[in-house]
Amino acid sequence: MKIRFTMDKITRDGNPVLRAQAQEVPFPLSEEHQQLAKDMMTYLEVSQDEEQNEKYDLRPGVGLAAPQVGESLQMTAILIPSADPAEDSDTPYFKGVIFNPVIVSETVGRAALETGEGCLSVDEDVPGFVPRSKKITVRYQDENGKTQSKTLRNYPAIVFQHEIDHLHGKLYYDHINQQDPWGIDDSTKYV
Numbered sequence: 001m002k003i004r005f006t007m008d009k010i011t012r013d014g015n016p017v018l019r020a021q022a023q024e025v026p027f028p029l030s031e032e033h034q035q036l037a038k039d040m041m042t043y044l045e046v047s048q049d050e051e052q053n054e055k056y057d058l059r060p061g062v063g064l065a066a067p068q069v070g071e072s073l074q075m076t077a078i079l080i081p082s083a084d085p086a087e088d089s090d091t092p093y094f095k096g097v098i099f100n101p102v103i104v105s106e107t108v109g110r111a112a113l114e115t116g117e118g119c120l121s122v123d124e125d126v127p128g129f130v131p132r133s134k135k136i137t138v139r140y141q142d143e144n145g146k147t148q149s150k151t152l153r154n155y156p157a158i159v160f161q162h163e164i165d166h167l168h169g170k171l172y173y174d175h176i177n178q179q180d181p182w183g184i185d186d187s188t189k190y191v
């Protein structure tokens, strides 16, 4: 597999592209944007494949947004492995590049990953809970420009919110309560 994005190509915290509002992606997709989408997904595939990754030493990721490869565009690759790890299945829970996504509804109830979040663009671990909506409905365009709508809960909902944040100049630690990083209120569930 040919790989375009290696760790040295990933933009890191401090790079202004990560704090910018990304531009909408026009359709039909240009060849350049089609290739970008493919290359972003390849990063995720290789990063999750232990054998292939030995060669490239990528930090494993379930999402990679265009600003993380220096492109201020509203597109992000998402590859969430099968929900059931016991299941001997290669079918991921979600695999795709989403364009111009908008969260059209979200629950008041919150969820946070028990171990906090991480990000390919943030080298230093910033500890603390990242409370997010427990359930969201997201509307986006697929690579053909077709509008899709998807309702997500818990872990996948958190992944989508993390990635969509990247398109609006936000990083996960912006959501951490600096006074009480591991404090959690009654309406927040661990995932």
Ligand code: CO
Pocket: 118, 119, 120, 121, 162, 166
């Ligand atoms: Co990230």
